[in-house]
Amino acid sequence: MTTKLPAAVRDRALQIAHHEMGHYVVARALGFETGGVTLTVTKDLRHQGGASITLVRPISSMEAMKEHLEARMMVLLAGAMAQTLPSKPSAAKRVDKPKATAILKGEQGAEQDYAKIRELQHLLRNIAYPDTDPASGERIAAELKSMTDRVWIRTQEIIEDQAGTIAKLALALVDGMALVEQWGRAADTYEVVFAGPMLERLRAVQAIASINIGSPEKSRHVFET
Numbered sequence: 001m002t003t004k005l006p007a008a009v010r011d012r013a014l015q016i017a018h019h020e021m022g023h024y025v026v027a028r029a030l031g032f033e034t035g036g037v038t039l040t041v042t043k044d045l046r047h048q049g050g051a052s053i054t055l056v057r058p059i060s061s062m063e064a065m066k067e068h069l070e071a072r073m074m075v076l077l078a079g080a081m082a083q084t085l086p087s088k089p090s091a092a093k094r095v096d097k098p099k100a101t102a103i104l105k106g107e108q109g110a111e112q113d114y115a116k117i118r119e120l121q122h123l124l125r126n127i128a129y130p131d132t133d134p135a136s137g138e139r140i141a142a143e144l145k146s147m148t149d150r151v152w153i154r155t156q157e158i159i160e161d162q163a164g165t166i167a168k169l170a171l172a173l174v175d176g177m178a179l180v181e182q183w184g185r186a187a188d189t190y191e192v193v194f195a196g197p198m199l200e201r202l203r204a205v206q207a208i209a210s211i212n213i214g215s216p217e218k219s220r221h222v223f224e225t
Helices: 007-029 062-083 097-107 111-128 137-161 163-175 196-200
Strands: 033-042 047-054 178-180 189-194
Touching: 007 033, 007 047, 007 062, 007 137, 007 163, 033 163, 033 196, 062 097, 062 111, 062 137, 062 163, 097 111, 111 137, 137 163, 163 189
Parallel strands: none
Antiparallel strands: 033 047, 033 189, 178 189
8 A cells, every 4th residue: 555655645654653663662672561553644744653552560679660660761762763764775774863852852743752751760860869969950960861871872772673673564554554534524644553463463573572671881972851
């Protein structure tokens, strides 16, 4: 069905499909239960997408809580990062960091992800540094920056490592799009729904290996909060 999509619609659909499959792939790799993925794009390029992720998981210690918060932040970051991956097969699969940051900060509709990340990073900092004086603004900012950079770098590593899988799943999602008949008015919306069980049967999904969050070997400033 991809060839029947107007070129502009297909391009927008591929971008958002990469975004949602970024969330999906990283969530599965980090041990979250996943459901379906949906995508809707109108002829005037309005879009809506979603990847269903179950947040229920056992947390029996403070260390497990910190790992959960980091993993959740990584899943939220993954969408914007994956959206910047080039769609051309011949292009190097690298995250465009400035573009990903711009997407997160609301230029292309991911501001809800960014708001959640900001809440979670403060919660994680409060747990990791419980004795920080609330008046120590510079120290708090440095702690937040250090933790967020660590999560960003680890997420980028996973996105670039799984870029082929993300691209394959994104293309399959777009290939499944169909024009929806609108009762009483002209059809203007292309949409697709990949249910959880359907995704589970795909070899690309079955091949996603579990990943330990771990610590990157190096840290650098990459994300301005």
